[in-house]
Amino acid sequence: MQLKCGQCGAPFRAADLHLDRGIAVCSACGSVQRLPGPITSVTPNASEATAKQKPQGDVPVPERFTVEDNGQELIVRQRWFQWGLFFLLFFAIAWDSFLVGWYSMFAGGGGPPGVFGIVFFVFPIAHVAVGVGLTYFVLAGFLNSTVVRVADGMLSVRHGPLPWRGNLDLATDGIEQIYCQNKLHSSRDDNGHTSTSMRYEVHAVVAGQQRKLLGGLQAADHALFVEQTLEKFLNIEDRAVPGEMTPD
Ligand SMILES: [Zn+2]
Numbered sequence: 001m002q003l004k005c006g007q008c009g010a011p012f013r014a015a016d017l018h019l020d021r022g023i024a025v026c027s028a029c030g031s032v033q034r035l036p037g038p039i040t041s042v043t044p045n046a047s048e049a050t051a052k053q054k055p056q057g058d059v060p061v062p063e064r065f066t067v068e069d070n071g072q073e074l075i076v077r078q079r080w081f082q083w084g085l086f087f088l089l090f091f092a093i094a095w096d097s098f099l100v101g102w103y104s105m106f107a108g109g110g111g112p113p114g115v116f117g118i119v120f121f122v123f124p125i126a127h128v129a130v131g132v133g134l135t136y137f138v139l140a141g142f143l144n145s146t147v148v149r150v151a152d153g154m155l156s157v158r159h160g161p162l163p164w165r166g167n168l169d170l171a172t173d174g175i176e177q178i179y180c181q182n183k184l185h186s187s188r189d190d191n192g193h194t195s196t197s198m199r200y201e202v203h204a205v206v207a208g209q210q211r212k213l214l215g216g217l218q219a220a221d222h223a224l225f226v227e228q229t230l231e232k233f234l235n236i237e238d239r240a241v242p243g244e245m246t247p248d
Helices: 046-052 085-107 114-122 125-143 220-234
Strands: 023-025 031-034 065-069 074-079 145-151 154-160 168-171 175-188 194-206 209-217
Touching (some): 023 220, 031 175, 031 220, 065 220, 074 220, 085 114, 085 125, 145 209, 145 220, 168 209, 175 209, 194 220, 209 220
Antiparallel strands (some): 023 031, 074 145, 154 168, 175 194, 194 209
C-alpha cells in the first residue's frame, strides 16, 4: 500500500512520514496530516514505529488548550503563555531600563549640547520602537489567549484581551474543508543570523478559497487537534480537496 497526501494526492516520501508522532508532512504541498493507523508497509525502523504508533481517533487535548462543547457551542481556547516568556520578560526589562536611564539623563539637562544633543536624543529612537514592540509582545504572551468559537452558524477567531491581528468571522455553512499546513518561519537576531523553525497553520476552504484560521502554532499536533475538533463539531468529513494546494 502506498500512502498519498490527502490534500494534493502526491505519494508521501519516506522523509515526509513522522511515524513516531503519527503524522505526515507532505513535501509537495506542505499540508500536515494525521496518518491512518497502524502502518506496517513503510517503516524504515518498524519496531520503533509500531511501538509508538498512536491509535487513530480522538486527539488528546494538548497542553495550553481547553475545549468546551455543549453541542450548541464549541469553544477552543489556547493560552499564549509559555515559560520561555520569562527570558523575554527579563530582556525587555533590561532593555527598557537602559532607555529610561538614557532619557532621564537627557531630561535632567545632562545631555551634550548642540548637534550632539540631537544625536543623543534621536539615536535610540529605533531602540525605543523595539522596546515598545518587545514589551507589547511579552505582555500579550502573558495575558492573551486565542479563542475559536463556533455557534449560531458562525466561526470566529479572537486574539485578546490585548489587540492582535488575525481576528476572523466565517459563516460555517460555507466551510467545505479544514486542513493543516506547515510553514517555514524565519527570524533574524541582532547579529543578523537567520534561524528557521517550522510553524503550523489551520486553514479553511470557503467557496474554493483558502482562509487562514490560525497561524504560528508550534506543533503539528496543535494544528491537527484544532482541525479535528472543528471538523467533528461541524460534521465535516476529512476529505481531499480537488486541485493542487501550494503553500503561500
Ligand atoms: Zn500534498
